[in-house]
Amino acid sequence: MAQYKYSQNLNQSNNAEFDRTHQPGIAAPWSGIYKCSGCSKEATSNQNQPLPPQNHHQHTPQQGAIRWQLIVAHGTIP
Numbered sequence: 001m002a003q004y005k006y007s008q009n010l011n012q013s014n015n016a017e018f019d020r021t022h023q024p025g026i027a028a029p030w031s032g033i034y035k036c037s038g039c040s041k042e043a044t045s046n047q048n049q050p051l052p053p054q055n056h057h058q059h060t061p062q063q064g065a066i067r068w069q070l071i072v073a074h075g076t077i078p
Contacts, residue, residue, distance in 0.1 A: 038063035
């Protein structure tokens with residue numbers, strides 16, 4: 001899980017972009033930290049660069065498909 005020490009360095013957002021999940025390997029819509037919704041593994045991706053691919057890590061059948069969800073954005077999401 002992503003961590004931080006000083007809360008004044010982060011702003012809370014209710015932007016719907018934090019609710020979306022994305023397939024492995026697609027261009028990251030935003031720069032930031034993404035979490036796999038099946039196993040909670042985290043990865044950092046830059047905007048317009050590919051999210052980690054399907055073979056980045058493996059899942060059990062119970063974990064389902066690898067899907068990436070933005071959990072901390074770098075910069076402001078409009």
